[in-house]
Amino acid sequence: MLTDQRASNRIAIIDVGSNSVRLVIFDGMTRAPAPIFNEKVMCGLGRDPEDTGKLNPEGVELAVVAMQRFATLLQAMKVSHIDVLATAAVRAASDGQEFCDRIHRETGLTVKVIDGLEEARLSALGIISGDPRASGIMGDIGGGSLELVLLDQGEIKKRVSVPLGAMRLHAVFGSDRARLTAEINRHLDSIDWLTDAPGQQLFAVGGAWRSIAKLFIAQENYPISVVHNLAMPRGETEELTHIISQQSRISLEKVGGVSKRRIDSLPHASLVMNMLLSRMKPREVVFSGHGLREGWMYEVLPEDLRQRDPLLDACLSFAEDGERFHQHGEELFRWCAPIFSDLPENLERLRLAACIIGDIGWNEHPDYRAIQSYNRILRHPYLDLNHHDRVFLAYAIGSRYTGNFKGDESSDRILDEETRVTGRIFGHVIRLGHTLSGGAEGILSQTSLKIEDNKMVLEFNQSIATLYGEVVEQRLTKLAKLMNRDSEVRVA
Structure with missing residues (x-):
């Protein structure tokens, strides 16, 4: 059962347009809000073939029924913050105010008509x-x-x-x-x-x-x-x-x-x-x-939330909902930074995103972790990425779960070979970090990963040297080979 506090954080907007009436409910005020409910009814309020200057009568009836349903749902979902915004059809119609009054009378919802x-x-x-x-x-x-x-x-x-x-x-x-x-x-x-x-x-x-x-x-x-x-x-x-x-x-x-x-x-x-x-x-x-x-949701956010990165906030929410050790991502990002010293800003952002969601496939069947994780990111509806970066991020996470991830038609058509290699490197370093630490916080900070004399060097504190083993060695070697380097392990 959801707590009353969580339910009270829900925010709703009803968009009364010329063609449709839509209710969207967001589960709280965040930088990357994900709708928990989204329903549209095609009413055609603005369809006026006889040029009467009024709302389409059939559309009005459809809209009233839809709004009655929405009002009942909002009450059942205990949504307290509700805004109803009407646009071109209602503001231009001679009976627009009459429509708004009827909605208020029959549903209790107050319609705000906004200008162009x-x-x-x-x-x-x-x-x-x-x-x-x-x-x-x-x-x-x-x-x-x-x-x-x-x-x-x-x-x-x-x-x-x-x-x-x-x-x-x-x-x-x-x-x-x-x-x-x-x-x-x-x-x-x-x-x-x-x-x-x-x-x-x-x-x-x-x-x-x-x-x-x-x-x-x-x-x-x-x-x-x-x-x-x-x-x-x-x-x-x-x-x-x-x-x-x-x-x-x-x-x-x-x-x-x-x-x-x-x-x-x-x-x-x-x-x-x-x-x-x-x-x-x-x-x-x-x-x-x-x-x-x-835009309405963005405007009501406090300024400190507005300043946050929507992609990274979405990834953090993604991780918190489904990962075992969601706090591990930013530590992993810092740990592998020395081997990525010259990345452009956009790739650094994607590297951080990949580190944050690098454990999303942990509860999938081992044989399907790579492709399932890849598909989840490729088709996730709330990631604010262009298609190239979306495919790249998905490819990096697919590579995190298997040593030789192939991707699919999307990665073949949208990513060039150099970009795919970079995605594989991101995936392999996340794979190494999770293998070494088991996803637990505090372990990676006692190790270092760096490039010295054209070698990839993994260094341990003496106190945790027992974490080094065959699987770690294999994944370190594969990562180094992918970056055209030899590997070396040291105990400080």
Whole structure:
């Protein structure tokens, strides 16, 4: 049973959008919050084909039923901190306030309607929460609006909200490409800073744009099915969005991989991205699973938590939940530092992450520890890593559990041979550290691992020399060989 204190730490946000209503519950206020509950209902509040200026009546009823269910669940889960945020559809509708009043009357939940600039700010904070030094333009396309934010090293410089939501464009313009193009041009032409971030990144937020990434994954047999932080070069993205923008519903249904509720408006979302790319000229498009909800969560964090590294915090949480000796990781990181004296900053960060989660496979069957650990990291939904670094970290941990880890198609396609060698070295040194110490704290600090005269030297204090044995010798020798060195053992 969970304690009342743990339950009281739960935090919830309900995002009432133009297309969907979603409840996400986070199990506490941390730098890398993991949802313990995440449910979406596709209501279509903003679907207004007759241009009445009101919310879709059918969507209203679906949303009310969904909110009643959410309110009951929140009470049962003893969630005390609840925010309900409504965006473009509700703020633009003439009966938006009536809808909010009904929700409060029938569920007890209070809906806060946020304006477009606030929605843009929160979505940008969602990107910053995963990449505190993000630079480029964040674009968040919803059903009713498109929010754009200029980012410079994690700072919000400029922001705007325009009525270029995918559902709205489909409802108003249908397949009339001339009128659709004119409407997109009219709004994008009014934003004079879209050319201020050439060669940087477009951070693509929103379900419609994530569907583009899903189509790419399906069509290219891309080896990682995780959309978050998938990066595509601009040229490749321009070609794909141009093709999608010209497809019919029937054609897109044959492709698969996209929600049927998004198919009608996907060509419109693709055209918006294509025309945005032609103005911005980014280096690449990074599809993000973060957005308004993560930005809201990031903003409510105390400043000291905001300053923590989201990847390392996620790894620490991962280790605390499943490892035998989760305190061992940072000691292991310090112990092997002397043999990694010239690593770039990003690889040092990944080395620390690998040391922290270097014991995650301890309770798997020995024959499957390597591949199971590899797959857990490769597909873990809450690691804020680009796909290259995600595969590298997974490969390093796979190598930690077997002397000659092969990986799979992901590592073959995404990592070059030099990078795989580095991953194997990381894995072998973690394997040696755990073998030598048994995972217990305080042992590694009585030994040292260093490079001297082109030899890898493992030195023991006399008091613990009995820890040296055949298995330790074998793993030291393999590590040294991998680094093109001989090995030597000394007793101080």
